[in-house]
Amino acid sequence: MGLLAVGAIVVLSATLMASLATTDALPDHVIAFLAALVVIAVGVQVVNRWCVPHADPVIVPVALFLNGLGYVMIERGDPTRAGQQLAWTAIGLGLYTLVLVVIRRSRDLERYRYLLAGFAFLLLISPLLPGIGENINGARLWVHFSTIEFQPVEIAKLALVIFFASYFVDKRELLTIATRRFGNRLLPDVRALGPILVAGAMALLIIIAEHDIGFSLLLFAVFLVMLWMTTGRWSYVAIGVVVFVVATFAASHVLGQVNERITDWINPWAHASGTGYQPIQGELAFARGGLWGTGIGFGIAARVLPVSSSDFVFAVIGEELGLVGAAAVVCCYGIIVGAGLRAARRARSEFARLVAAGLTATLGIQAFLIMAGNTRLLPLTGVTLPFVSYGGSSLVANWVLLALLMRISHEGNQPVAVPAVPSWSSNDEATTTVAPVP
Amino acid sequence: MNRRIRAFALVSLACFGLLLLQLGNLQVRQATALQHSKYQPSAYTGGPFEQPRGEIVSSDGVVLAESIPSTSDYRYFRHYPDGPLFAGITGYYDVTGSSAPYGMEAEYNHYLSPNTPVVHNLQGILTERTGTDSVEITVSAALQKVAAEALGSYRGAVVAIDPRTGAILAAYSSPTYNPNKLSSTDAKAVDDYYTSLNPDTGDSPLVNGVTAQRYPPGSTFKVITTSAIFDHEPSLETFVAPEASSISLPDTVLRLHNFGYETCGGGLAVDLAQSCDTAFAKIGLQLGAKRLYDEATSFGFNKVPPIDLPTDEVIPAVFPSTASFAGNIPGIAYSAIGQENVAETALQDALIASGIADKGTIMAPHFMSRVVDAAGNVVKRYTPHPWLEATSPTTAGEVRTLMLGVVTNGTASLVGFPPSLNVAAKTGTAQTPDSPCNDDWLIATAPAGPGETPTVAVAAVVVQPTGQCDGTGAAVAGPIVKTVLLAALGMGS
Numbered sequence: 001m002g003l004l005a006v007g008a009i010v011v012l013s014a015t016l017m018a019s020l021a022t023t024d025a026l027p028d029h030v031i032a033f034l035a036a037l038v039v040i041a042v043g044v045q046v047v048n049r050w051c052v053p054h055a056d057p058v059i060v061p062v063a064l065f066l067n068g069l070g071y072v073m074i075e076r077g078d079p080t081r082a083g084q085q086l087a088w089t090a091i092g093l094g095l096y097t098l099v100l101v102v103i104r105r106s107r108d109l110e111r112y113r114y115l116l117a118g119f120a121f122l123l124l125i126s127p128l129l130p131g132i133g134e135n136i137n138g139a140r141l142w143v144h145f146s147t148i149e150f151q152p153v154e155i156a157k158l159a160l161v162i163f164f165a166s167y168f169v170d171k172r173e174l175l176t177i178a179t180r181r182f183g184n185r186l187l188p189d190v191r192a193l194g195p196i197l198v199a200g201a202m203a204l205l206i207i208i209a210e211h212d213i214g215f216s217l218l219l220f221a222v223f224l225v226m227l228w229m230t231t232g233r234w235s236y237v238a239i240g241v242v243v244f245v246v247a248t249f250a251a252s253h254v255l256g257q258v259n260e261r262i263t264d265w266i267n268p269w270a271h272a273s274g275t276g277y278q279p280i281q282g283e284l285a286f287a288r289g290g291l292w293g294t295g296i297g298f299g300i301a302a303r304v305l306p307v308s309s310s311d312f313v314f315a316v317i318g319e320e321l322g323l324v325g326a327a328a329v330v331c332c333y334g335i336i337v338g339a340g341l342r343a344a345r346r347a348r349s350e351f352a353r354l355v356a357a358g359l360t361a362t363l364g365i366q367a368f369l370i371m372a373g374n375t376r377l378l379p380l381t382g383v384t385l386p387f388v389s390y391g392g393s394s395l396v397a398n399w400v401l402l403a404l405l406m407r408i409s410h411e412g413n414q415p416v417a418v419p420a421v422p423s424w425s426s427n428d429e430a431t432t433t434v435a436p437v438p
Numbered sequence: 439m440n441r442r443i444r445a446f447a448l449v450s451l452a453c454f455g456l457l458l459l460q461l462g463n464l465q466v467r468q469a470t471a472l473q474h475s476k477y478q479p480s481a482y483t484g485g486p487f488e489q490p491r492g493e494i495v496s497s498d499g500v501v502l503a504e505s506i507p508s509t510s511d512y513r514y515f516r517h518y519p520d521g522p523l524f525a526g527i528t529g530y531y532d533v534t535g536s537s538a539p540y541g542m543e544a545e546y547n548h549y550l551s552p553n554t555p556v557v558h559n560l561q562g563i564l565t566e567r568t569g570t571d572s573v574e575i576t577v578s579a580a581l582q583k584v585a586a587e588a589l590g591s592y593r594g595a596v597v598a599i600d601p602r603t604g605a606i607l608a609a610y611s612s613p614t615y616n617p618n619k620l621s622s623t624d625a626k627a628v629d630d631y632y633t634s635l636n637p638d639t640g641d642s643p644l645v646n647g648v649t650a651q652r653y654p655p656g657s658t659f660k661v662i663t664t665s666a667i668f669d670h671e672p673s674l675e676t677f678v679a680p681e682a683s684s685i686s687l688p689d690t691v692l693r694l695h696n697f698g699y700e701t702c703g704g705g706l707a708v709d710l711a712q713s714c715d716t717a718f719a720k721i722g723l724q725l726g727a728k729r730l731y732d733e734a735t736s737f738g739f740n741k742v743p744p745i746d747l748p749t750d751e752v753i754p755a756v757f758p759s760t761a762s763f764a765g766n767i768p769g770i771a772y773s774a775i776g777q778e779n780v781a782e783t784a785l786q787d788a789l790i791a792s793g794i795a796d797k798g799t800i801m802a803p804h805f806m807s808r809v810v811d812a813a814g815n816v817v818k819r820y821t822p823h824p825w826l827e828a829t830s831p832t833t834a835g836e837v838r839t840l841m842l843g844v845v846t847n848g849t850a851s852l853v854g855f856p857p858s859l860n861v862a863a864k865t866g867t868a869q870t871p872d873s874p875c876n877d878d879w880l881i882a883t884a885p886a887g888p889g890e891t892p893t894v895a896v897a898a899v900v901v902q903p904t905g906q907c908d909g910t911g912a913a914v915a916g917p918i919v920k921t922v923l924l925a926a927l928g929m930g931s
Contacts, residue, residue, distance in 0.1 A: 229442045286464040287472030323465040327458055334454045341447045345440050357443055368453050375460045 036086075040064065044093065051100040052410035056339045059409070062332050063387050063402055067092075067395070069329070070388030072296065073316050074309040081309055081390050088392035092399035099403035106352040106408050113166035120159035123152035153215045154384075154397035157222070157362055158404070164223060165354035168230040172350075176231040213251070214381030218366050220244055225361045226354060265379035278312075281305050282374045286318040286326070293322025309390040311382050314374040329388070330371065337364040340405050346412030356408040359401050490514050492550040492570035494528050494542050497607075497807065500579035503528045503543065508623055516543075516621035520579070522614040523586055526646045527577060527805060529751075530617035532628060540617075540644070542805060544748045546573045549809045549817065569812045575805045576605035581925055585610040588921040594877075594900035595647040595784035596918055598926050601792035601883060601895045603822040604801030606745075607926055611647020611784070649745060649752045652781035653899050656868025657713040657849075657911070658879045659734075659776025661790055661837060664710055666725050666733035668833035674724060679703040679717030687719070687768040694719050694771055697867060697910075710840045711848025713865060715775050722774020727763035730774060737790050737828045738800060744825055745785065745803045755782030776868055787881050788897035793826070794841065794862065795883035795892035798834035800826040838862045838886055850880065853916035859929070860887030863919070865911030875902035880915035882923055894926040 044060055067089055075082035103109065109116075168175065224240040252262055264279050285301035288294060299319035305312045318326040340360025347353035366383050373380040384394040464472065490505035491514070502524045505514040516531045518524065529541020539547060549571040585596040585608040595611035619631040636642045645651055667674040681703035684695035694716065696702055702714035709717035722730060734757035735741070742754045758779045763769050772778035785803060793800040802825040809818040828834075841862035844850045849865040866879030883895040898915040924930050 225446065229439055229446065232439075232442060283464055284472055286461065287469045290465055290469045290473075318461065318465065323461055326461050326465070330454050330457050330461070334451070337450050337454075338447065341443050341450075344443050350439070353439055353443075357439075357446065361446065364450050364453075368450075368457065371457055372453075372460075375457065375464060377457060377460045 037068070040089075040093065044096075047097045047100060048406065051097075052406045054413035054415075055406040055410035056343060056413070059336055059339045059402060059406060062335050063398075066329070066332055066387035069317070070313060070385070070390070073302065073313055073320075073388070074390045084392065085390055085395070088395045091392070092396045095396055096399040096403045099400050100407060103404070103407060106347075106355065106404070106411060107349060109162050109355065109404075110166045110351050113163050116159040117163040120156040120163060123156035123159070126152045151391065151393040153219075154391075154393040155400075157215070157219060158359070158397055158401055160219060161222060161226070161358040161362055162355055164226045165351055165358055168226060169351045169354055172230050175227070175236075176233065212382060213248070213379075214369060214383040217244070217381060218362070218369060218383055221365050222358060222362050225365075226358045229357055230354060262379050265376060278305075279376050279380055282312055282315040282380075283376055285312070285315040286375060289319040289322040289326070291323050293318075293320050293325055296320050310384055311370070311380070311389070312374060313389050314371050314385055317388075318374070333364065333367040333371075333386075336360075339409070340364075343405055343409035343412055347408050348411050352408045352411065356405055359405050363398065363401060490570065491516065491531065491543075493572040494546075494550070495572055495574045496524075496579040496582070497574070497576050498578045498580055502575075502579070503617075515623050516617075518617045518621070521616045521618050523582060523610070524577075524579075525614045525617045525643075526611050526648055527575065527609060528617060529748075530620040532620055541646075541747060541751065542573060542575065545746050546806065546809070549573060571809045571811045571817050573809055574807050576600075576607060576807045577609060577805060578607055581608040581922065582610055584608070584925040584930065585918075585922050586612075588918040589898070589900070592900045592903070592914070594898065594915075595651065596896070596898045596922055597648050597784050597788040598894055598896045598922050599788050599792045599803060601795035601801065601892050604792070604803045604825070605807065605822070606803055606805050607894065608922060609648045609785075609805075611651070613643040614647075615643040646747070646751045647784070649743070649747060649783055649785045652753065652755065652783055653877045653879075653901070654868035654870055655755075655776040655780060655782045655787060656866035656877070656879055657715070657718075657776055658787055658790070658864045658866035658881050658897075659774070659780060659782075660710060660713065660718050661794065661841065661864050661881070662733050662737055663718055663722055663725070663730065663774045664706065664840060665737070665794075665829050665833055665837050666729050667706070667721065668836050669733060669736075669829055670729040671725055674721055675706060677721060677724075678705050679709055679714060679720055682716045685716045685719060687771055688723070690768050692768070694768075707840055707843050710864075711843040711846075713844075713849045718775050719771035722771050723767070725770075725774070727760045727770050727773075730770065731757055731760045733829075734780075736826065737793060738786055738826055739780075739782065741826075743785055743789060743803055746805050752785075753783065755786040756780065776866060784897050784899045787879065787899070788895055789825075790828075791862075791864075791881040791883045791895040791897060793828040794834050794838050795886065795895050796834075797831040798827060798829040799824045800828050838883075839888075841883075842886060845882075849910070850882070850912050850916060852912045853880070853920050855882075855884075855920055856924075856929070859924075859927070860885050860890060861923070862886035862892070865916070867910045870901070873901065873904070875904060875907035876909065877901045878909050878911040878914040880911050880919040882919050884923055884927065894923060896923045896926070898922070 041064070044064065048055060048057075048060060071082060071085055071089070074085050220240070224237055227236045227240070228234070248262075281301070282305070285299070285305060288299065288301070293299075297320070299316060301312065301316045301319045302309075305315060309316075314326065314329070317329055321328070337360055340356060340363065344353050344356035344360060347356050363386050367386050369378065369381050370383050370385045370389075372378040384391045386398045387395065490507075491503075493501050493505075494503040495501055501519060503516060503518050506517045508515045518528055518530070525541075527541055529539060529543045529545075531539045531543040538544065543550065550573060552570050581598060585598065589596050589610060589612055591612070593612055595609075597609050598607040599605065600607055615635055616631075620628055622628050635644050637644050641651070667677075679702075681701055682696075683699050683701040684693040686693055696715045697713070702712045703709070703717055704712075704714070708714070709721075734755075739755045739757040742749070742752055745752055756779065758769070758773065762779075763773075769778045773780050789800050789803060801822055804820055804822075806818075806820050808816050808820060811817050829837075839862075841864055842860060844865065845853070845855055845861045845863050850861075850863045853863075855861045855863075861882050861884040863880060863882035866881075867876045868879065870877050878900045879898065881895070881897045883892040886892050896919045898918040900909075900914050900918070902909050902914065921930070
């Protein structure tokens with residue numbers, strides 16, 4: 001609760017500062033905003049105490065803080081969008097509550113794995129469907145129903161993580177144990193490689209059909225991490241990386257966008273006023289911020305950077321809050337990832353363990369991809385910065401993700417008669433308490 | 439699986455750590471370089487060279503400092519068309535940021551750099567915009583050029599002031615430096631040149647020779663000693679000094695002798711015209727340390743002139759405290775003739791002349807005349823105001839009359855001012871503590887005849903080069919002052 005209060009105070013003062021800086025006046029909705037913050041903080045606390053009293057208490061306040069910070073940054077650049085973001089936050093928190101209420105046990109999810117897989121597949125191809133699919137910024141990642149635009153891949157990533165977890169736990173032995181001899185080496189059944197090829201093909205499909213490298217990279221990376229966590233075999237990772245590199249290489253020759261992103265990553269200054277403009281502007285925004293930042297509302301990135309409220313929101317933070325603020329945001333993600341992995345370690349079932357690790361990896365990798373893209377550590381990919389970027393689907397999906405994580409965290413921390421948490425020194429695999437579902 | 443979760447946690451930690459390192463790289467290590475990138479959006483005004491700065495313009499419309507688009511990483515660099523001629527006034531703006539701005543560039547940085555003007559009305563709020571302003575100064579480029587040519591290769595300074603307003607009409611000192619070499623975009627070249635100017639030494643060209651370099655005033659200080667008579671000891675107005683080439687002083691066997699061992703003496707008019715040291719030494723001893731100190735202070739000694747330059751570029755003239763003369767009575771005699779520990783800047787001596795010219799009021803000296811925005815609106819206009827009431831109009835009138843005598847039948851008669859022009863002046867030839875040669879002074883104001891209002895006051899100080907120690911104020915500084923004075927009055931040859 002203390003953490004919630006601190007987060008709320010920071011977000012409120014940030015809003016006030018932004019308003020003072022841009023209009024020299026306090027925002028007229030300051031009382032309403034304060035009330036909303038209190039209601040959200042108290043509401044979320046009540047929901048957590050009621051549904052998941054034993055869950056890690058750090059995760060939600062940190063996510064709310066990021067959500068609030070994102071709101072302030074979006075309000076700076078685009079007040080209309082900020083209103084929508086507020087509405088989406090409410091929907092996200094509503095769904096967060098709904099998930100916690102409906103899904104009382106993490107193993108309930110396992111039952112619906114093929115349903116979820118089908119759902120994910122539908123979501124993934126939906127932008128390609130005529131009538132509702134839409135091209136935005138060169139990527140066909142959106143669907144729209146009347147006025148509401150939606151990025152289905154954000155929701156699909158959750159369904160896929162659950163499906164992968166369930167499938168891998170089920171097929172673990174098959175995937176792990178070497179049965180086929182290849183030369184003088186033993187390899188797992190070739191048929192078990194099927195999923196990799198399917199996943200690789202799916203990623204390629206998304207790249208080619210929807211012109212986006214960010215989410216396909218995210219999904220593929222999460223897939224590999226989960227496969228590796230299940231089997232412990234580096235060969236999968238190696239094969240996966242090779243597949244992805246080949247796919248990317250091929251894509252870069254076929255698709256202008258991918259090629260562009262990579263050359264602009266290596267040397268944006270060569271096309272400074274053309275395609276390199278965005279990555280350079282991101283870097284320059286960070287440089288303007290320096291150590292302490294220009295102060296909220298005093299930066300110009302929110303106005304001059306394209307897609308400043310989604311793809312480049314981290315650069316806006318870097319400019320206005322400086323190294324100190326940007327580092328704080330990085331640390332926030334570090335805290336969430338740490339808490340998520342702790343929940344995974346303590347999970348009561350192999351399935352829950354893999355779901356928690358997979359969801360955490362999804363959030364962590366996504367945050368890293370876009371922050372690294374903003375700072376030109378990696379090529380720029382158009383994924384959203386979880387909780388901070390503008391985007392309804394992203395916000396809603398990440399709140400649902402947190403709900404699942406909180407559920408698993410709660411189950412792991414729940415006191416039971418026989419302690420089921422394996423100790424660090426023992427062999428993890430041997431002490432698994434729940435047998436895989438046949 | 440938990441082992442691998444921990445491994446993944448470590449990898450995540452490493453990734454986020456890498457991110458923090460890259461942030462540090464962009465926001466601290468490379469921050470300055472990237473802030474200066476020419477790809478910074480035009481809306482960015484954080485870097486000093488991302489937008490052109492305003493111009494500095496002379497009173498006769500000559501651009502003294504301008505911003506020129508650059509092909510380097512900096513979008514603009516600062517150019518000073520007349521470079522060394524105005525260095526002491528414009529100062530410079532170092533692109534590389536390794537040294538702080540100087541002169542007008544620093545003093546009026548707020549206007550010269552992009553700024554948002556103060557809003558005066560409702561319409562102003564709606565049309566509020568950021569821009570740069572130009573600073574117009576009172577110095578005439580033509581007169582500045584005359585002053586520089588008149589000073590020639592001498593080490594020294596020339597200042598011309600309008601006594602009615604305090605406006606600086608010319609201010610040149612030598613040696614000077616080239617501000618263009620300090621505003622170059624080549625950091626290495628800037629650094630080398632800066633070092634070559636020996637910035638840490640007192641006689642570096644970077645030290646403003648007009649406002650921050652002190653010289654013993656010598657006999658020009660007799661103007662203040664004379665003024666002290668009228669203000670503090672009117673009985674001395676009729677004092678007649680015995681003719682002598684030297685006099686004995688209390689408490690010492692040393693004798694104070696006249697310049698060149700000449701014999702002089704007489705009434706005050708003769709003493710000032712002849713610049714009779716023995717006479718003024720006696721007058722000084724009779725006035726006493728306190729009255730001399732009070733008079734010097736009321737003329738601005740021991741006070742920093744409120745000129746519009748950065749505070750570290752202006753120093754006060756010094757007159758020793760009354761207490762310091764307690765065990766040093768001969769010191770009073772020497773101080774009364776501008777020796778001992780008395781020292782002043784060229785600006786201060788011009789302000790003394792200016793106070794005598796302006797009925798005893800010293801107007802605050804200033805360079806800026808007005809600040810104009812890009813649309814031509816006057817943002818700020820300088821309003822002349824007094825700095826000091828140095829003395830009464832009566833005293834100033836008496837001293838001015840006596841100073842006319844210096845030109846008509848005194849030490850400045852050799853200078854050759856046109857007979858038609860009434861010039862009030864005072865020469866000075868002072869021994870300098872750290873040079874074998876003297877420094878030579880002349881202060882003058884004109885037209886200073888009865889009923890006339892002087893419109894210009896000039897001071898020149900020249901440090902005689904080693905090997906040419908035989909000059910005098912009239913012979914060396916005289917022609918310089920004459921040239922500048924006549925040019926300022928539009929009577930130049």
